[in-house]
Amino acid sequence: MGSFVPHTEAQIERMLAEVGLASLEELYASIPASLRLGRPLELPPALAEVEVLEEAERRSRRNAGARRDLVVFAGGGAYDHDVPSAVRALALQSAFVTAYTPYQPEVSQGVLQALFEFQTSIARLFGMDLANASLYDGAAAVVEAVNLAVGATKRNRIVVSQGIHPRYRGALATLGRGRGLELVSVGLRDDLATDLAAVDAEASALVIGYPNALGRVEDLREARRVADAMEALLVVVADPVACALLEPPGSFGADVVVAEGQSLGIPLSFGGPYLGLFATRSELVRLVPGRLVGQTVDVEGRRGFVTTLRTREQDIRRERATSNVCTNQTLLAIWAGVYLAWRGKQGMVELARSCYNAAHYLADRLEAAGLSVLGRPFVREFVVDLEVEARPVRERLLEDGWLAGVLVPEEPTWLVLTATEARTREEIDAFVDRIAKEVR
Amino acid sequence: MGSFVPHTEAQIERMLAEVGLASLEELYASIPASLRLGRPLELPPALAEVEVLEEAERRSRRNAGARRDLVVFAGGGAYDHDVPSAVRALALQSAFVTAYTPYQPEVSQGVLQALFEFQTSIARLFGMDLANASLYDGAAAVVEAVNLAVGATKRNRIVVSQGIHPRYRGALATLGRGRGLELVSVGLRDDLATDLAAVDAEASALVIGYPNALGRVEDLREARRVADAMEALLVVVADPVACALLEPPGSFGADVVVAEGQSLGIPLSFGGPYLGLFATRSELVRLVPGRLVGQTVDVEGRRGFVTTLRTREQDIRRERATSNVCTNQTLLAIWAGVYLAWRGKQGMVELARSCYNAAHYLADRLEAAGLSVLGRPFVREFVVDLEVEARPVRERLLEDGWLAGVLVPEEPTWLVLTATEARTREEIDAFVDRIAKEVR
Amino acid sequence: DAEPTAFELSVRGRRADTLRHSAIPEASLEELGPWLRREPAALPEVSERDLVAHYTRLASRNYSVDLGAYPLGSCTMKYNPKFADEVAALPGLAGVHPDTPERAVQGWLELLAELEAAICEITGMAAATLQPPAGAAGELTGLLIMGAYHRASGRDPRRIIIPDSAHGTNPASVTLAGYEAVTVRSDARGLVSLDDLRRVLDDSVAGIMLTNPNTLGLFERDVAEILRLVHEVGALAYYDGANLNAIVGVARPGDMGFDIVHSNLHKTFATPHGGGGPGAGPVAVTSALEAFLPGxxxxxxxxxxxxxWTPPSSIGNVHAFHGNALVLARAWAFMRYHGPDGLRRMSEVAVLNARWLQQRLQPVLPAAFDEPCMHEFVASAKEFRSEAGVRASDIAKGLLEFGFHAPTVYFPLIVDEALMIEPTETESPETLEALAQAFERLVEIARTTPAELAEAPRTTPVRRLDEVGAARKPVLVEPVGAADELD
Amino acid sequence: DAEPTAFELSVRGRRADTLRHSAIPEASLEELGPWLRREPAALPEVSERDLVAHYTRLASRNYSVDLGAYPLGSCTMKYNPKFADEVAALPGLAGVHPDTPERAVQGWLELLAELEAAICEITGMAAATLQPPAGAAGELTGLLIMGAYHRASGRDPRRIIIPDSAHGTNPASVTLAGYEAVTVRSDARGLVSLDDLRRVLDDSVAGIMLTNPNTLGLFERDVAEILRLVHEVGALAYYDGANLNAIVGVARPGDMGFDIVHSNLHKTFATPHGGGGPGAGPVAVTSALEAFLPGxxxxxxxxxxxxxWTPPSSIGNVHAFHGNALVLARAWAFMRYHGPDGLRRMSEVAVLNARWLQQRLQPVLPAAFDEPCMHEFVASAKEFRSEAGVRASDIAKGLLEFGFHAPTVYFPLIVDEALMIEPTETESPETLEALAQAFERLVEIARTTPAELAEAPRTTPVRRLDEVGAARKPVLVEPVGAADELD
Structure with missing residues (x-):
């Protein structure tokens, strides 16, 4: 029997005696006998540590991993970027990994300052006044942005671009149902930009991608104008890598910028843990969901950091809270913060430029091979229209070691392809040659 | 160009100006022009971090690794044991990995106390009064033990059992040549025990394995008697895992016990870094090579640890030092110390027992298959006599994923086989079936 | 002694990063037109060496489970096994794209299916979603399932009952799910008052949310009767698994009659807290509710x-992908290591430790409710507030000087000056005794020299911080300023 | 506040370990007869949780490069890149048995061959052994090669010349190699005195060992003439590569005329020191000596x-296997990252940093020899000893309070109250300035309130330790005692 209980049997006996009990079972005297299980759990038997590792490895071998088994041209909210060794090592220090929420700031300055720096980098990346200390993921960030907009405008109608990731829209539909949100979808034009001309009427928010989930850079100036006309907040679902190359959403007057932060050095991780980024304007600070870290001083006047504006939070406001978010993705936020510092001011631009070059090289090669590329201008993700059903093509390419983009539910002949800085020219050339065979 | 130079070009310019120079080249004005290289080094061009990792991984894929590519029945001074995750994580904390030798004990208590605990565990494992903070490897430990014996007895003649690992004997021959050591080899009997009856005359040391490199448990009582007769120190080259199951060398009056410490949780590592273990009696403490950590108190009376008896060391004694050892294998000593604490008092016994069971099961199955097993009593390593040339058999088994023991230079039909706790019954059964086919 | 920020460490033009050399030609940026960024974001400009030193020093300014005991009640800060770190780092788990076709991720699917089955066996449920990325997300998911169930039955009751001892996430989730939270009071035993429950129960009630053991560390012994009453009005019962760690292998929410159960994997299955996340909050349900699970x-x-496979009446997805998969893998590893007996032993000793410490501290810090506790207990410092002006938070701050983390304070809300203490099963009897002695010493200080406690902590990287000032004029980001002009 | 030892934390019967479940039958222990151990060794008995806390707290009581600057002259404490950690952890490198047949370890052999080639190119040599596990082992190996060469030429000269500024390992290695060490004096420039060299040189000399730049941080500008004189008497020249990090890509020992060169991989190629090892000390030689290399x-x-392949006249092996292979892999990775220009830049800035700091400190801590230094310099605190009784070690201890490691003290021996300072190339100008200000402040304290320095350090985990007492009555192991009787 494995366990991390340090007690010897003798110590258990002694402690039981000291609390006046004869057996461990008696600890549960307050549980009526009828409610007790009375049999061992039917679970696989205990394993030694090394056996657990081997079991896990056996399972892991039945997965096709990026790079070793598959060359990944898929994005769709999860990107195959290089993970710097120093970033991984620093984020995974046990002082961060095994800490709790910084309830006692005197002994939590490490986590708090790291989060403060993360907030600063995110706000600067998106050109916003402030950012929170992260949310669960990109989907949750969209949901919370809408919650904020509803709270700020007291209106339930939300206009959502079809260029938002389908699973984010799904989460919004799922999680918004309780509050009775009215989600209005606005479609895309042939050039994959949101058809803003089709939008009218009042709403609490206009939710639009930048670039959108098909890679298209949206016109945020126009979106801001339309949102103003609707008296709605402009909620931008951004790509943090693309934003290193694109004029930031803040410069167009975005009210809230949310994003999936996985691209900031987080491994693919089969989809999680990732982190939701959330940045907004100062005026909305008291409606911000999740944790906020602020700078202050201690009794000796030294700078220090604390979680702040906690009166927003559910443990204090309970049913009057605007969000039920309690934990966030602190470790991932620290990780992303370290990553942004490692890449740095110029490095993030060059990273984005490298993705841009790779994606455009891929798109150009595909066009040269006679395929239709949709969605310019784009940064690192775009649509190719195969003009044949995409799913079986993707399945066949999988056999040959390619993860050939992501499917678009509404458009069966489309593939959304991505190329990051990790893709080489040789990989792209070989991929184009292979995909060209499928559609010829 | 990669480098970890933090300076911007502007800063380099400014610093050069401040020291009155116009270029970096001028820093080297004291090097005569004729001695300067005057061309770039002919080395492969710089790579990005991720490219270095990929290059390394490419090379690593051309190696057959234990477990994933090969089932290892080879020992010979390097054993395939399970490495506990906690041990690895604790030993590899950056505060240990990136520290220097604890020259300033006030800021080095972590390394110092960890070494003190290591010394204690090693001394207790071998039943000796004290141990040092490690040496380079098993071979170096043998060499240093002999140096100590020569220093203690002022005699140059060393009697070395042929049961000592050939590469250790090689290192002794290489490194002892300078000091004019006279190495006398004593052979093995048919039962693989050292032929102690053949030993006579005075010597500074009798060097014998426990068990020896062929796995045979030697008779240390008899060895002590013979050493006494020669007025020699008894130097035991021990197996730290076997010693958890065997009466410790100290109990037979060993003067020095040395060992390769790799079995104590250190990965196979293609042979290094490992660590040499070195334990001895209190009377010999001032002749001990390498670093020693001792307990003391600080000015406030708090317990603390320091490197001690440093007057033995080369930076103080210079040409009068008894050893030139300057660094040791501190990180590996910490690692082994954590491992011994993790396994613990009972755990080490059970580990040794598990190896014993596996090796004996293997030996019994081989015997049942008609092969000759030599060297009982043994713990985890023994000789099988294939009665055909062993090298080609080993090569063929390699093709099928078996690392079938190590060869014995003097006995071409022998294989030294090892089984550790990591070998399963299925692996042993399959191995015996496969090897039986070779010799049938 | 303070640590500068990465921005303050920055020097214009300094770099840590490298980028793969690329044979890919530069593409024209022309198509970006007006969208091309004019000024790079003012991110840090540091060397890798300085970055490493910076974050290593930051780590040295943080307490963690790996450093020592963390008796933070309800938060369950137990030891996080290192082998689970290695599991989560396996390239064949961590390096997998979430949108990889099923046949190429059979290992992942198998692991998740096994975890689902184990959670169902432990909770006594039929099926579970692993998507919710935290306990609070699990609550919301569970409430949405509840709503879908009622609507499928042609009803739409709008009220959810919550005990006054509940976690704040419960009422917040209720609001976000569009329900009205109705409080049921605790009685003198610290348990749900049956009378008060009967008062609030009617067919406008959609469900109840209970934590059991509750946040006072007491088992709701009337749970069967409570749930009978709840089910009688057609409502469902939600089990908040925050305290599941007390009863694994001993009792199951499903056997008590709960319909929906979330588990906080970090609390029971020791996935690391990461300074506040990532968590994971799988939601398990009875077979009647399986059709509504997120897919x-x-x-x-x-x-x-x-x-x-997505269930026919699924409420939809609640996470962009499959939840916090690597957290799930750690919990899977923890369960495989423990096996049935190890998991039960875990809970038993969690309770034994708390019970022993409760009794050990009784003379100096009596429990708020004089009942034998389960895995945690709540003491009250109100006596010291009246005597000497010492508050619960002062005792908490004092504990920091002894090298322990503080307990939870001011929760649950129904206890004045609450100190909520949860030792967990991974702390040894010796650690418990040391903790008890620290509390004894603090109580002595509170009685004799209370002013000293107001000064605590003095030995921490910073001392008490001006939280009021921080909230009044929030500084949430570092202003772009002089620090960026260094060169 | 002190950390107990693992033995003090032990409780009889407590366990951290697990062992693979085995289907292998228990074998009888009978054959072990009298060799069967009667009492288990009194190793620690701790839980994994306590073990983790113990070693995590120990780590927190240790300074390291990852925490800050470490200007330990001659030791070259530069930043150790994290990607090299990942290289060394690759299963296909770390998981390989050293006795695997060649065709199954081609990746390792290729890596080692590439490293050998790179070392030869950097040092200007023809071939190298990677076996020596440390610099001192490299010295001994080199001297044995020297001896083998002379014997092969029918000679056996017995003396080795060493400058008075040399590292202590040099004379110690000479003794172990069976030679007699002869000291050659430094002149007023801090360089080898050519006159004194001529005095000691004759055909009884087997070789000379030189460090260049020498331990004063000065380049031996007469090196060509020195080696001409040495070769003239039939002796060989050994280059102690301790300071190779100053001149990579700028000058090569081979071009200076050296015959044998060792490199300390941690000093030049940033393999981590690990608290005192593992190191690696490859030895490179001219083509005339290749035949004597260890195989x-x-x-x-x-x-x-x-x-x-083992050379025909090999001196034999000096390591049980192939040297500290994973250390070698890290150095390989470092070289691949840097490339030729990066390596040269590394050396240039190492020199620039030292030169700048030397000049910056000149007013308060003048260099012992007024020459522009290379990668390090030696200051002297003797002025303060006479003035105020402050010793070099007091200044060193004082520096610890400023969050820096101390410089090397009392070495080289030819400088009174030596403070040997090596900033390395990975410290930024800002760090250098902070270090300079700390020294300035310490010098001010030494002049004004010297007694304060005798008290330093006060903010470290322990304060000055009784080293004399430790040596007089050594306590090198924890006695088996009361701690083992806890239960």
């Missing part, structure tokens, strides 16, 4: 392989 | 694959 779920397909 | 060496075989 997709790993289920055997026609070929015998596992496939993603 | 085996990776060399192309008939099939085109790399094979292990």
């Amino acid at each position: 997709p779920l790993p289920r055997p397909g026609a070929t015998g392989q596992l496939e993603w | 085996p060496l990776p060399r192309p075989g008939a099939t085109g694959q790399l094979e292990w």
Whole structure:
């Protein structure tokens, strides 16, 4: 029997005696006998540590991993970027990994300052006044942005671009149902930009991608104008890598910028843990969901950091809270913060430029091979229209070691392809040659 | 160009100006022009971090690794044991990995106390009064033990059992040549025990394995008697895992016990870094090579640890030092110390027992298959006599994923086989079936 | 002694990063037109060496489980096994794209299916979604399932009952799910008052949310009767698994009559807290509710392989992908290590430790409710507030000087000057005794020299911080300023 | 506040370990007879949780490069890149048995051959052994090669010349190699005195060992003449590569006329020090000496694959296997990252940093020899000893309070109250300035309130320790005692 209980049997006996009990079972005297299980759990038997590792490895071998088994041209909210060794090592220090929420700031300055720096980098990346200390993921960030907009405008109608990731829209539909949100979808034009001309009427928010989930850079100036006309907040679902190359959403007057932060050095991780980024304007600070870290001083006047504006939070406001978010993705936020510092001011631009070059090289090669590329201008993700059903093509390419983009539910002949800085020219050339065979 | 130079070009310019120079080249004005290289080094061009990792991984894929590519029945001074995750994580904390030798004990208590605990565990494992903070490897430990014996007895003649690992004997021959050591080899009997009856005359040391490199448990009582007769120190080259199951060398009056410490949780590592273990009696403490950590108190009376008896060391004694050892294998000593604490008092016994069971099961199955097993009593390593040339058999088994023991230079039909706790019954059964086919 | 920020460490033009050399030609940026960024974001400009020193020093300014005991009640700060770190780092788990077709991720699907089965066995439920990325997300998911169930039955009751001892996330989730939270009071035993429950129960009630053991560390011994009453009005019962760690292998929410159960994997299955996340909050349900679970779920397909399957009446997805997969893998590893007996032993000793410490501290810090506790207990410092002006938070701050983390304070709300203490099963009797002695010493200080406690902590990287000032004029980001002009 | 030892934390019967479940039958222990251990060794008995806390707290009581600057002259404490950690952890490198047949370890052999080639190019040599596990082991190996060469030429001269500024390992290695060490004095420039060299040189001399730049941080500008004189008497020249990090890509020992060169991989190629090891000290030689190198060496075989090859006149092996292979892999990774220009830049800035700091400190801590330094310099605190009784070690201890490691003190021996300072190339100008200000402040304290320095350090985990007492009555192991009787 494995366990991390340090007690010897003798110590258990002694402690039981000291609390006046004869057996461990008696600890549960307050549980009526009828409610007790009375049999061992039917679970696989205990394993030694090394056996657990081997079991896990056996399972892991039945997965096709990026790079070793598959060359990944898929994005769709999860990107195959290089993970710097120093970033991984620093984020995974046990002082961060095994800490709790910084309830006692005197002994939590490490986590708090790291989060403060993360907030600063995110706000600067998106050109916003402030950012929170992260949310669960990109989907949750969209949901919370809408919650904020509803709270700020007291209106339930939300206009959502079809260029938002389908699973984010799904989460919004799922999680918004309780509050009775009215989600209005606005479609895309042939050039994959949101058809803003089709939008009218009042709403609490206009939710639009930048670039959108098909890679298209949206016109945020126009979106801001339309949102103003609707008296709605402009909620931008951004790509943090693309934003290193694109004029930031803040410069167009975005009210809230949310994003999936996985691209900031987080491994693919089969989809999680990732982190939701959330940045907004100062005026909305008291409606911000999740944790906020602020700078202050201690009794000796030294700078220090604390979680702040906690009166927003559910443990204090309970049913009057605007969000039920309690934990966030602190470790991932620290990780992303370290990553942004490692890449740095110029490095993030060059990273984005490298993705841009790779994606455009891929798109150009595909066009040269006679395929239709949709969605310019784009940064690192775009649509190719195969003009044949995409799913079986993707399945066949999988056999040959390619993860050939992501499917678009509404458009069966489309593939959304991505190329990051990790893709080489040789990989792209070989991929184009292979995909060209499928559609010829 | 990669480098970890933090300076911007502007800063380099400014610093050069401040020291009155116009270029970096001028820093080297004291090097005569004729001695300067005057061309770039002919080395492969710089790579990005991720490219270095990929290059390394490419090379690593051309190696057959234990477990994933090969089932290892080879020992010979390097054993395939399970490495506990906690041990690895604790030993590899950056505060240990990136520290220097604890020259300033006030800021080095972590390394110092960890070494003190290591010394204690090693001394207790071998039943000796004290141990040092490690040496380079098993071979170096043998060499240093002999140096100590020569220093203690002022005699140059060393009697070395042929049961000592050939590469250790090689290192002794290489490194002892300078000091004019006279190495006398004593052979093995048919039962693989050292032929102690053949030993006579005075010597500074009798060097014998426990068990020896062929796995045979030697008779240390008899060895002590013979050493006494020669007025020699008894130097035991021990197996730290076997010693958890065997009466410790100290109990037979060993003067020095040395060992390769790799079995104590250190990965196979293609042979290094490992660590040499070195334990001895209190009377010999001032002749001990390498670093020693001792307990003391600080000015406030708090317990603390320091490197001690440093007057033995080369930076103080210079040409009068008894050893030139300057660094040791501190990180590996910490690692082994954590491992011994993790396994613990009972755990080490059970580990040794598990190896014993596996090796004996293997030996019994081989015997049942008609092969000759030599060297009982043994713990985890023994000789099988294939009665055909062993090298080609080993090569063929390699093709099928078996690392079938190590060869014995003097006995071409022998294989030294090892089984550790990591070998399963299925692996042993399959191995015996496969090897039986070779010799049938 | 303070640590500068990465921005303050920055020097214009300094770099840590490297980028793969690329043979890909530079593409024209022309198509970006007006969208091309004019000024790079003012991110840090530091060397890798300085970055490493910076974050290593920051780490040295933080307490963690790996440093020592963390008796933070309700938060369950137990030891996080290192082998689970290695599991989560396996390239064949960590390096997998979430949108990889099923046949190429059979290992992942198998692991998730096994975890789902184990959670169901432990909770006594029929099926589970692993998507919710935290306990609070699990609550919301569970409430949405509850709503879907009622609507499918042609009803739409709008009220959810919550005890006054509940976690703040419960009422917040209720609001976000569009329900009205109704409080049921605790009685003198610290348990749900049956009388008060009967008062609030009617067919406008959609469900109840209970934590059991509750946040006072007491088992709701009337739970069967409570749930009978709840079910009688057609409502469902939600089990907040925050305290599941007290009863694994001993009792199961499903056997008590709960319909929906979330588990906080970090609390029971020791996934690391990471300074406040990532968590994972799987939601398990009875077979009657399986059809409403978020999808997709790993289920055997026609070929015998596992496939993603979305239940017919699914409420929809609650996470962009499959939840915090690597957190789930750690919990899976923890369960495989423990096996049935190890898991039960875990809970038993969690309770034994708390019970022993409760009794050990009784003379100096009596429990708020004089009942034998389960895995945690709540003491009150109100006596010291009246005597000497010492508050619960002062005792908490004092504990920091002894090298322990503080307990939870001011929760649950129904206890004045609450100190909520949860030792967990991974602390040894020796650690418990040391903790008890620290509390004894603090109580002595509170009685004799209370002013000293107001000064605590003095030995921490910073001392008490001006939280009021921080909230009044929030500084949430570092202003772009002089620090960026260094060169 | 002190940390107990693992033995003090032990409780009888407590366990951290697990062991694989085995289907292998228990074998009888009978054959072990009298050799069967009667009492288990009194190793620690701790839980994994306590073990983790113990070693995590120990780590927190240790300074390291990752925490800050470490200007320990001659020791070269530069930043150790994290990607090299990942290289060394690759299963296909770390998981390989050293006795695996060559064709199954071609990746390792290729890596080692590439490293050998790079070392030869950097040092200007023809071939190298990677076996020596540390610099001192490299010295001994080099001296044995020297001896083998002379004997092969029918000579056996017995003296080795060493400058008075040399590292202590040099004379110690000379003794262990069976030679007699002869000291050659430094002159007023801090360089080898050519006059004194001529005095000691005759055909009884087997060789000279030189460090260049020398331990004063000065380049031996007469090196060509020195080596001409040495070679003239038939002796060989050994280059102690301790300071190679100053001149990579700028000048090569081979071009200076050296015959044998060792490199300390941690000093030049940033492999981590690990608290005092593992190191690696490859020895490179001219083609005339290749035949004497320890074997085996990776060399192309008939099939085109790399094979292990032992030179015909090899002195024999100096390590049980292939040296500290994973350390070698890290150095390989470092070189691949830097490339030729990066390596040269590394050396240039190492020198620039030292030169700048030397000049910056000149007013308060003048260098012992007024020459522009290379990668390090030696200041002297003797002025303060006479003035105020402050010793070099007091200044060193004082520096600890400023969050820096101390410089090397009392070395080289030819400088009174030496403070040997090496900033390395990975410290930024800002760090250098902060270090300079700390020294300035310490000098001010030494002049004004010297007694304060005798009290330093006060903010470290322990304060000054009784080293005399430790040596007088050594306590090197924890006695088996009361701590083992806890239960």
